[in-house]
Structure formats: structure tokens, C-alpha cells
Amino acid sequence: MSSRKTILVILLVIINVMAALYTKASINPMNSAQISTVNAGTIHGPAAVCTNQSTVVYFVDAIPGVINYAWTLPAGATVVSGQGTSSITIDFGSTFGDICVAADDGTGFGSPSCLTTYYAPSKPFAPDTIYGQINTVCPGQTLTYSIEEDSIAQDYNWIIPSHMSIVSGENTSTIQVLVDTGFVWGYLRASKSNCRGISAQYVIGVYSAPAKPGSVTGAAVGACSNGTYTYSFAPVPGATSYTWYAPQGCVIASPASSGNPLTTSASTVEITFPSNFVYGTLYITSNSGCNSSELREMQVRSLPQKPGAISGPFYGVCQSNSVMYRIDSVAGATSYNWNFNSSYVVVHGNGNDTITVDFLPGFDHATLCLTADNACGSSIARCGVVFARPQLCHEIEGPTGACNSIPSTSIAFYQVDSLYGATNYVWNVPPGATIIAGQGTTEITVDYMGASSGNVSVTAENSCGISPERNLSIVVNPCRINSSGEVVYKTEFTAYPNPATTEFTIRFESLKNTDYTIRILDITGRVVVSRNRYASSGTNNEIFNVSDLPRGIYLAELDLDNDKQFIKVVVK
Numbered sequence: 209m210s211s212r213k214t215i216l217v218i219l220l221v222i223i224n225v226m227a228a229l230y231t232k233a234s235i236n237p238m239n240s241a242q243i244s245t246v247n248a249g250t251i252h253g254p255a256a257v258c259t260n261q262s263t264v265v266y267f268v269d270a271i272p273g274v275i276n277y278a279w280t281l282p283a284g285a286t287v288v289s290g291q292g293t294s295s296i297t298i299d300f301g302s303t304f305g306d307i308c309v310a311a312d313d314g315t316g317f318g319s320p321s322c323l324t325t326y327y328a329p330s331k332p333f334a335p336d337t338i339y340g341q342i343n344t345v346c347p348g349q350t351l352t353y354s355i356e357e358d359s360i361a362q363d364y365n366w367i368i369p370s371h372m373s374i375v376s377g378e379n380t381s382t383i384q385v386l387v388d389t390g391f392v393w394g395y396l397r398a399s400k401s402n403c404r405g406i407s408a409q410y411v412i413g414v415y416s417a418p419a420k421p422g423s424v425t426g427a428a429v430g431a432c433s434n435g436t437y438t439y440s441f442a443p444v445p446g447a448t449s450y451t452w453y454a455p456q457g458c459v460i461a462s463p464a465s466s467g468n469p470l471t472t473s474a475s476t477v478e479i480t481f482p483s484n485f486v487y488g489t490l491y492i493t494s495n496s497g498c499n500s501s502e503l504r505e506m507q508v509r510s511l512p513q514k515p516g517a518i519s520g521p522f523y524g525v526c527q528s529n530s531v532m533y534r535i536d537s538v539a540g541a542t543s544y545n546w547n548f549n550s551s552y553v554v555v556h557g558n559g560n561d562t563i564t565v566d567f568l569p570g571f572d573h574a575t576l577c578l579t580a581d582n583a584c585g586s587s588i589a590r591c592g593v594v595f596a597r598p599q600l601c602h603e604i605e606g607p608t609g610a611c612n613s614i615p616s617t618s619i620a621f622y623q624v625d626s627l628y629g630a631t632n633y634v635w636n637v638p639p640g641a642t643i644i645a646g647q648g649t650t651e652i653t654v655d656y657m658g659a660s661s662g663n664v665s666v667t668a669e670n671s672c673g674i675s676p677e678r679n680l681s682i683v684v685n686p687c688r689i690n691s692s693g694e695v696v697y698k699t700e701f702t703a704y705p706n707p708a709t710t711e712f713t714i715r716f717e718s719l720k721n722t723d724y725t726i727r728i729l730d731i732t733g734r735v736v737v738s739r740n741r742y743a744s745s746g747t748n749n750e751i752f753n754v755s756d757l758p759r760g761i762y763l764a765e766l767d768l769d770n771d772k773q774f775i776k777v778v779v780k
Contacts, residue, residue, distance in 0.1 A: 244313050244317055246274065250321060251321055252269075253323065255360070257328060258403035260300060260301065260302065263298075264300065266298065267295035269294070275312055275313065277309055278292070278310050279296050280320075282300075284302055307324075308320045308321065330405075332407045334408035335400065338396060338398050340353035342414055342445075343417070344446035345414050346499070347388060350386050352385075363379050365379070365400070366398055367396070367397040369395060371390045372387055372391060416496075416499045418496050419447075420444075426438055426439030426440065426506075431584075433481055436478050438477070439476070440477070444494040450474070450492060452468075452470045452471075453468070454488070455481075455489065458482065461477060486509070488507075489505055490506040510584040511586065515580050515590040516536050517590075518533055518590060522595065524595070524596070525565075529567070531565045532565075533562070534562040538561075540582055543581045544559060545559070545581055546558050550574030552571035553571065554566040567596065572597075573595045574593070575592070576591065578590045597670065598675040601633075603678070604624055604680040605624070608682055611656060611687035612660070613657075614688075614695060615657055626650050630670055633667070634666065635664070638662025638684060641654050641656050641659035642655045656684055659684050664679070665680070666678050701716045706776075710755045711752060711755070712754060714749070714752070715750075716747075716773075722768070725740050726764065730760065731760065
């Protein structure tokens with residue numbers, strides 16, 4: 209490079225540096241002598257921003273007497289509006305750094321305030337909580353709600369319930385809310401956002417009434433007549449008083465007052481029950497200046513409730529030892545009284561919810577009664593009759609139809625559940641049927657070859673007696689092979705009166721509930737009547753009016769269970 213070119217480059221550099229220094233000094237008072245003591249104060253606005261983010265607002269609290277505010281920005285950032293005022297709007301470029309402001313009170317610019325901006329690393333995290341009043345939010349109140357400030361948040365987003373309005377602090381971490389007439393309850397939501405996105409919401413419920421009182425401690429069972437008992441619950445935040453409603457005839461007493469109902473600031477009271485008290489309900493509400501909570505209920509009884517079902521055998525306890533009976537424990541019971549009205553019974557463990565019983569020789573039956581007891585007395589008794597002989601057998605399981613003409617299909621199986629105390633089972637079958645296996649047990653095998661209809665019956669036995677008889681009705685019919693190759697019963701199929709003048713009835717047997725079709729055909733095979741019906745298990749009747757049919761011979765056709773049967777009918 210020639211000396212001439214070198215000199216020109218040096219001159220250009222000097223000129224640019226001087227120009228820059230002049231420009232900075234003219235717009236940045238921080239580079240000039242400070243002759244004022246006023247400080248601009250804290251700069252409010254987001255520290256975390258994004259590349260090329262626009263219309264970002266920064267401000268300081270206005271100071272009385274200040275006539276000018278001078279702002280300086282990072283390289284690449286520009287003032288959109290507000291230079292010279294306490295609030296500016298900025299468009300960022302690709303770099304970040306200090307935003308500074310100095311205030312001029314007429315004597316010159318004072319010391320600057322600065323805020324360091326940087327690239328937002330991520331969207332803000334969700335708020336951890338919302339601070340502010342939750343219960344006893346009353347119309348006309350102005351309430352403050354806030355979340356923790358976040359260095360990377362640019363905006364704070366609030367969603368408030370109906371009948372509330374934000375009066376200050378919109379888009380900040382702290383808002384003031386006016387509660388309007390009609391407010392009952394709702395959800396208050398808060399989130400944070402920046403140029404990278406918006407956080408999840410934090411949600412709280414806000415209520416005009418205080419919370420429902422919590423669980424009440426005190427005598428739920430065993431509140432004896434003329435007795436005085438203490439009831440209490442944990443104080444409810446925001447409640448200014450509590451209203452207690454005790455059963456009729458009770459007297460409620462707190463440290464300061466008494467009555468029924470009673471409104472008091474106390475969450476602990478004493479209740480005296482009347483001489484005729486048996487049971488009732490205690491109600492409590494928590495109150496505020498504008499509303500009351502839902503009712504807290506507590507059932508109160510002097511005596512325990514009637515015991516539930518007694519578990520244990522009520523049949524078949526002939527000369528048995530250590531037979532167990534028990535009930536589920538009854539709330540408030542301190543003991544249990546078991547009683548058999550029989551001298552042939554020895555009870556062990558009376559007073560507990562479980563006993564063992566010895567049944568002595570000669571025992572036939574007795575009534576077992578049980579009460580749940582406490583200091584106030586005994587409950588209503590739970591009773592049942594205990595028998596030495598077995599109980600009625602359970603339902604017999606097995607087919608209700610049988611075939612008596614085809615050996616391969618005449619076998620059937622029947623069973624009952626075993627019974628406590630039974631030592632033998634006696635079965636009886638329809639006439640002509642044979643028990644080929646299982647007599648004396650809970651399961652039998654029956655051969656119906658050549659048999660007729662009747663009952664399968666069973667009784668249970670032990671050394672003390674025989675149970676009542678359990679029966680199952682059986683329809684027995686001849687069998688044949690239908691057109692589908694299936695074994696079907698030959699059911700009864702008749703018509704009466706036959707001959708008929710005005711009407712006749714078709715009667716047939718069905719062994720199950722099923723669909724069927726009956727058709728009346730003339731001698732040419734033409735169908736003159738056709739009916740589709742649903743047959744019930746057993747005897748079925750179908751009536752036909754033939755007063756309009758010509759005299760002559762007809763065929764009645766029954767299609768039942770994939771099997772067709774025919775019978776001649778005469779109309780005269």
C-alpha cells in the first residue's frame with residue numbers, strides 16, 4: 209500500500225471514531241457530566257427477550273419534576289416510541305445488552321439506571337401457587353392475587369371467574385380484583401409467557417362461603433339420655449362463626465352462649481341430650497360475612513344399631529360341638545349379648561362378636577337372638593331359628609324333559625349343593641324311572657326308559673331328622689329322529705271338539721320355550737290359516753274360528769322344534 213493510501217485510511221478511521229463519539233455523547237447523557245442527583249429508578253420490563261422481538265415495553269415510575277428521560281439501548285435495538293418519557297417501546301435486533309435511562313430534573317441528568325437483557329432460554333415454568341384469599345370472598349371486596357415473579361417472564365396471564373373484574377395489574381404478577389354482586393364461586397387461573405411460549409396454568413377455586421367444616425369428633429354412638437358430650441372440629445380458615453343444629457330437645461353450650469341452634473365462634477361445644485333421646489342428626493355450617501358453607505352432618509345415637517346378618521349354620525347342627533356364629537362389628541357397641549332359648553345349647557365367648565356353640569343331645573330347634581350393647585343400653589335384637597335337621601335343599605340342577613323310548617337318550621343327571629350337617633340324601637324319581645347311580649349323595653344318574661312324567665325329589669338327612677322335600681317337575685315323552693337327524697320328543701298333539709262347527713282348539717305339549725307354527729290346510733293342500741306363535745314350556749292351546757270355513761276335512765300342521773306333526777280336523 210502506498211503512503212498516500214495509508215494516510216487516507218488513517219484519516220477515515222479518525223473521522224469515524226470522532227463521529228461515533230460525538231453521536232454517543234449527544235444521545236447518551238451517561239457519557240456526559242452528571243450535575244443532577246435524581247435517579248431514574250428501577251426499570252420494569254422483561255430481561256429475557258428473543259431475536260427481532262418487537263414492541264417490547266420498558267418503563268420506570270414517573271418522578272415529579274423530571275422533564276426528560278434519556279434511554280440508551282443495545283446495538284441493533286430501536287426506539288419505536290416514548291424517547292424522552294418514562295416509558296418506551298422497543299424493537300430488538302439480533303443482539304442484547306444493557307437498557308439504561310437517566311432522568312433530567314432541569315439541572316441536568318442524574319445517575320442512570322440499567323437493566324441487562326439477554327436471549328430467553330425457554331418459556332417460563334408454570335406458577336407454583338397463587339397467593340390471595342380463597343374462601344369468604346364477598347361482593348364489594350377488592351382483593352389482591354399474585355404469583356412469584358419470573359426473570360424470564362414477559363407477561364403474566366390471568367383468567368378470573370364470572371362476577372369478578374381486574375381493576376389493576378393486568379399482565380403483571382400482581383392483580384387487584386373487584387368482586388361483583390352475584391359471585392358464588394369460580395376458578396382463578398394464572399400463567400406466565402414470553403417470546404418462547406406460555407407456561408401451564410395454575411388453578412385455584414375461589415368461594416364466597418367458607419369451606420364445609422371437617423370431620424366432627426365426639427360420641428356418634430353412646431350419647432345417652434341426660435348425658436353431656438363434647439363435639440369439635442378443626443377451625444375453618446376464613447370462617448367468622450359456626451352454626452350448630454342438634455337433635456330436638458338437645459341443649460348446645462359453647463364458652464360464651466347456649467341454645468339450639470347456636471351460632472358461635474367456637475368450633476368445640478358441649479351438647480346435653482334429653483331424657484328420651486334415641487337417635488338424631490347433628491348439623492354444622494361455617495359462616496362468613498356474606499355466606500354460609502354446606503352442612504356437615506353427623507348421625508348421633510344413644511344405642512348401637514341393630515346387628516347385621518348372623519353368619520353360621522341354621523340347619524343341620526345335630527349334636528355338633530364348637531359351631532361358630534359371628535356378626536360384623538357394630539359401631540359404638542362395647543359388648544354383644546347372644547341368647548339361645550334352649551337348655552340343649554352351651555354358648556362360649558358371649559360378649560364378643562364371635563361365639564362357639566355346643567349343641568347337646570336332644571336339641572331340635574331354638575331361636576338365636578343377639579343384641580349390641582353399650583353404656584346406654586341394648587340395640588334391637590337380631591334373631592333367627594336354628595334347626596337340628598338339615599335345611600331345605602337348594603334348587604335341583606338337571607333337565608326338565610326326558611326321553612323314554614330311545615335307550616341312548618334316556619339317561620339324565622341331577623345334583624344339589626351339599627348342606628351343612630347333612631349325612632345322607634334321599635332321591636325319588638318319576639314312575640318307571642330308575643336311579644342307576646348316586647343314591648345317598650348330592651348327584652344321581654337316572655334312566656327314563658319306559659318312564660312317565662312326574663317329579664325328581666330330594667331330602668337331606670342326619671341323625672336328628674329329615675329336611676323338607678325339594679322337587680323338580682319332569683315331562684317324559686317318547687322320542688323319535690326328526691328330519692334333521694336330531695332326537696326330539698313326541699309331544700301330545702290333539703284337536704277338540706273334533707268334528708267342530710264354529711271353533712276348535714289345538715292342544716300340544718312343549719318341553720321348552722320356543723317358536724312354533726300352526727297351519728290349517730284344505731284337502732288340496734292350500735293353506736287357509738297360518739299362525740306363528742311362541743310356545744311356553746308345558747301345555748299350549750291355540751283356538752281357531754272355523755265358522756266361515758266350508759264343511760269338509762282339513763289338516764292341522766304343527767311345526768315345533770324342527771319337527772312337523774299332522775292331525776285331521778273335520779268341520780261340519
